[in-house]
Amino acid sequence: MSDNSNSFVRHEMLSERAPPIGERGVLKWARENLFSSVFNTIMTIASVWVIYSIAVGAAPWFFNGVWNAKTTRECYEILDGVNGACFAVLQERFPQLIYGFKYPSTEYWRPNLATILLLVALAPVLFRRLPKGLLGFSVIYPFLAYWLIWGGTILIPTVAFVGCCIGVACYRKFSSGAFVTAIILGLFSAYLCWFLGGYLISWNNDFLSLKEVPSRDMGGFMLNLLLGTIAVSLSIPLGITLALGRQSNMPIIKWICVVFIEFIRGVPLITLLFVANVILAFFFPPETSIDLILRVIIMMTFFNSAYIAEVVRGGLAALPSGQYEAANSLGLDYSQSMRFIILPQALKISIPGIVNVSVGMLKDTTLVSIISMFDLVGMIRGPILSSTDWNGVYWELFGAAAAIFFVVCFTVSKYSQWLERQLETGKH
Amino acid sequence: MTDKLKLEVSDEIAIQIQSMNKWFGSFHVLRDIDLTVNRGERIVVCGPSGSGKSTLIRCVNALEEHQTGQIIVDGTELTSDIKNIDRIRSEVGMCFQHFNLFPHLSILENCTLAPIWVRKIPKKEAEETAMHFLEKVKIPEQADKYPGQLSGGQQQRVAIARSLCMRPRIMLFDEPTSALDPEMIKEVLDTMIELAEDGMTMICVTHEMGFARQVANRVIFMDEGQIVEQNEPEQFFNNPQSDRTKLFLSQILGH
Secondary structure: OOOOOOOOOOOOOOOOOOOOHHHOHHHHHHHHHOOOOHHHHHHHHHHHHHHHHHHHHHHHHHHOOOOOOOOHHHHHHHHOOOOOOOOHHHHHOHHHHHHOOOOOHHHOHHHHHHHHHHHHHHHHHHOOOOOHHHHHHHHHHHHHHHHHHHOEEOHHHHHHHHHHHHHHHHHHHHOOOOHHHHHHHHHHHHHHHHHHHHHHHHHOOOOOEEOOOOHHHOOHHHHHHHHHHHHHHHHHHHHHHHHHHHOOOOHHHHHHHHHHHHHHHOOOHHHHHHHHHHHHHHHOOOOOOOOHHHHHHHHHHHHHHHHHHHHHHHHHHHOOHHHHHHHHHOOOOHHHHHHHHHHHHHHHHHHHHHHHHHHHHHHHHHHHHHHOOOEHHHHHHHHHOOOOOOOOOHHHHHHHHHHHHHHHHHHHHHHHHHHHHHOOOOOO | OOOOOOOOOOOOEEEEEEEEEEEEOOEEEEEEEEEEEEOOOEEEEEOOOOOOHHHHHHHHOOOOOOOEEEEEEOOEEOOOOHHHHHHHHHHEEEEOOOOOOOOOOOHHHHHHHHHHHOOOOOHHHHHHHHHHHHHHOOOHHHOOOOHHHOOHHHHHHHHHHHHHOOOOOEEEEEOOOOOOOHHHHHHHHHHHHHHHHOOOEEEEEOOOHHHHHHHOOEEEEEEOOEEEEEEOHHHHHHOOOOHHHHHHHHHHHOO
């Protein structure tokens, strides 16, 4: 009885100990990820060798690079037969790469300032911890940026802004009643304001006026950023609306959304851009000339919003129906349950998809080079490479373009990952 | 078995359902339902799965639409009129099998959202009400956490508190304990018993027969979309009349 080998009593609790050296830190990581099997070890060594050869091959080209020269010929003379890059083109043509070749160089400060202010305006939208008061600036920013980039009298954006404010105020005032009446009244009052404002502008055309820069003079990376930012920021609300419309119980709204989404998704972006460039002009009266940039922005917004609508629809479908039921059972109406319950969760699920589509859109802005707009790629392919001075400097120029886009897109992607972590609430 | 609650039932009618029928497509899920619930009544609905008991209480707050017959809640008839539906929903609280808390909002925000936006109560007052009810369900200390950080029983109690914050006159429970671990069922049932003691009108779909005996003043047995038997709990459990009820009771009380 007494020597029952199954019985055991611990009298002293064991204290915590560190794992063995091979089981922690770098050693553990390397063993698990690089040398976990014979095959893995061979692959690791092969990869290191490949990376090493590329680095060794590219390093002289990179480090021998010439930064000061006027032409390709001068570059080769300086290099004197040594393998090296001709980065001088980036320096000499820097303004063209960034602003295009027609934007007046005395006015470069304007797009620069607009870009800095863009970051300020985006900050409260992207980071919820910042004080809500800053959002006021985000609302004003589009109008301010228009004035800075395109110039002209400040009255134009001011009138546009005041018109929008009056329209929204009118809508708010009547929105407790009939929805459609409120929208029509809002639009009408805004239009009235713009109409009257038009007289004010034509009467005082020089009030606080910046030098006017027409749209066809925009170019370089500025154009990419301009198109990308506007198209993405307009297409997110439009995409959400389309996604909700597609779920609507009202057949007409539903079918309008379905047809729009399916049509736009079924057509290549480049086709839409040609439509914007050539065909769209036929549909407007002959004397009106809708700006080419505006037409391109409209097409890009449509294209991106169709994709975002499908991403958001995925997010909406991923929500359990219990969320809709709980919101309904508490007496929340449609717009309240969408705003507070459904969309915050659906959009959180959709973040990776929305960012994916939007980063793609930002890069696709380079397609405008095909409809003879001189964006970053258009500048490289057109004025720079075809000039006699910089004939044949492909690697440096396209490498620089790739680097610029990579920095922007990678930042956006990192932000979205951070945002996803911020919105995570379910973990213990 | 705990003591039977002795509670007053008023003569005022809270819910009146008259020859109500509902179909899912061509499937006749509720057939000629007649049911009158007085204010202060605690009704337990039981029956095999697929018998339409959840659908019945979901019709009461129009989560499901009925096709023929009448449902009158608090004197308002349920029609397809959105205004009526929203009004009734704000008077009728509901707890779900899977809690359906809003995972992106904190516990406190879960409880204050509807009072602030539907009842138009000032935020501070709504928060005080929410804390009052969270204390009532005994989890005020969790107010700033998120639903994902709570146990199932705690989540269900938050769901009850969330409904109570709207100050409903009627509460519906749709199998509130069937997704819970055995240990957590008691804490939720205790909360519901307390609610009954306060005189809340309740319709409860549940298989907790102990709860039915203790709290209910009427037990309804449903099968194939119709009310097969209803009676006081003592009579219902000790002396069931229909064969279907006897079979059902022998199966759930058999072990």
